[in-house]
Amino acid sequence: MTWAVIATWKMAFHGTETAAGILENNGTAADAAVTGVSLVEDEPSFHSVGYGGRPDRTGHVVLDGGFMDGDTLHFGAVAALEGFRSPVNIARSLISGNANNFLVGAGAAAWAESHGFEKRDNLTEEAREIYEREKERLKELTAYDGHDTVCFLTLDHNGTLCAATSTSGLFMKEPGRVGDTPVPGSGFYADSECGAAAATGMGEEILKGALSYAAVFFMKEGYSAMEAAQKAVDELDAKLKKRNGSANAMSLITLAPDGSWGVGTNVDFTFSTADKEHGTQLWSAAKVNGKTVIKAYEKEI
Ligand code: ASP
Numbered sequence: 001m002t003w004a005v006i007a008t009w010k011m012a013f014h015g016t017e018t019a020a021g022i023l024e025n026n027g028t029a030a031d032a033a034v035t036g037v038s039l040v041e042d043e044p045s046f047h048s049v050g051y052g053g054r055p056d057r058t059g060h061v062v063l064d065g066g067f068m069d070g071d072t073l074h075f076g077a078v079a080a081l082e083g084f085r086s087p088v089n090i091a092r093s094l095i096s097g098n099a100n101n102f103l104v105g106a107g108a109a110a111w112a113e114s115h116g117f118e119k120r121d122n123l124t125e126e127a128r129e130i131y132e133r134e135k136e137r138l139k140e141l142t143a144y145d146g147h148d149t150v151c152f153l154t155l156d157h158n159g160t161l162c163a164a165t166s167t168s169g170l171f172m173k174e175p176g177r178v179g180d181t182p183v184p185g186s187g188f189y190a191d192s193e194c195g196a197a198a199a200t201g202m203g204e205e206i207l208k209g210a211l212s213y214a215a216v217f218f219m220k221e222g223y224s225a226m227e228a229a230q231k232a233v234d235e236l237d238a239k240l241k242k243r244n245g246s247a248n249a250m251s252l253i254t255l256a257p258d259g260s261w262g263v264g265t266n267v268d269f270t271f272s273t274a275d276k277e278h279g280t281q282l283w284s285a286a287k288v289n290g291k292t293v294i295k296a297y298e299k300e301i
Pocket of ligand 1: 142148149167169170180181199200201203299
């Protein structure tokens with residue numbers, strides 16, 4: 001059996017190398033996905049996830065995360081969580097049992113505290129300064145660039161697929177706003193028999209198409225990981241443009257049970273992949289004349 005990793009944005013490159021090492025040494029897809037995401041959560045220079053994430057409209061860094069095991073279809077998720085180090089690890093701790101798998105706000109914080117998860121104020125001095133500056137500059141506070149979710153999809157030697165996600169959501173979001181990232185089916189989905197998918201971009205758009213589930217469904221119907229990712233994004237993008245006149249940013253990664261991967265996007269997007277044969281690679285994807293063009297990433301990271 002093979003192993004494989006795909007992760008969103010170039011910020012996940014080092015996490016992808018670490019996840020690859022775990023899988024190469026017969027580690028589990030769950031450990032690889034969660035370790036990859038939590039490395040990004042701990043890095044203050046990444047401004048859209050965990051420590052150093054951008055605050056909401058009231059200056060609080062409030063986090064969302066999700067995890068899914070493709071063998072059992074069990075998932076765990078937290079949303080609107082403040083004051084803890086790693087939403088993805090807390091999400092993972094919620095997968096057992098058939099209830100209480102998705103906790104938000106004070107309930108998620110109480111769970112994390114009672115289960116010994118490390119506390120952390122995720123607002124860095126740099127993020128606070130940016131918040132103060134932007135707050136004054138903007139007459140009307142709107143969510144805008146400064147978001148990007150980290151998503152990992154992993155396949156291990158046993159054929160298990162897992163998905164893990166983490167984000168601070170949109171900069172200047174309304175307190176209590178939750179996007180797609182912690183929502184199974186929209187922000188992530190994993191089924192070891194069909195494939196896994198995870199999304200980044202404007203959560204309110206991704207939620208309209210249950211985008212991750214759409215791609216996994218297409219893989220179940222026989223589409224390749226690449227076809228499924230592009231079909232899911234392109235169809236939702238076209239539908240939103242037809243119904244509403246525009247479609248906001250959406251990017252999707254997919255991983256099939258055979259380790260092949262795919263990407264669909266309607267904006268410029270970077271991602272990394274790893275497998276035994278090719279090692280860890282960094283890529284860029286863009287929409288050119290209606291087609292998704294994927295190239296090796298050529299700039300410094
Ligand atoms: N999808 C995330 C959200 O809407 C943000 C992002 O991926 O950029 O919260």
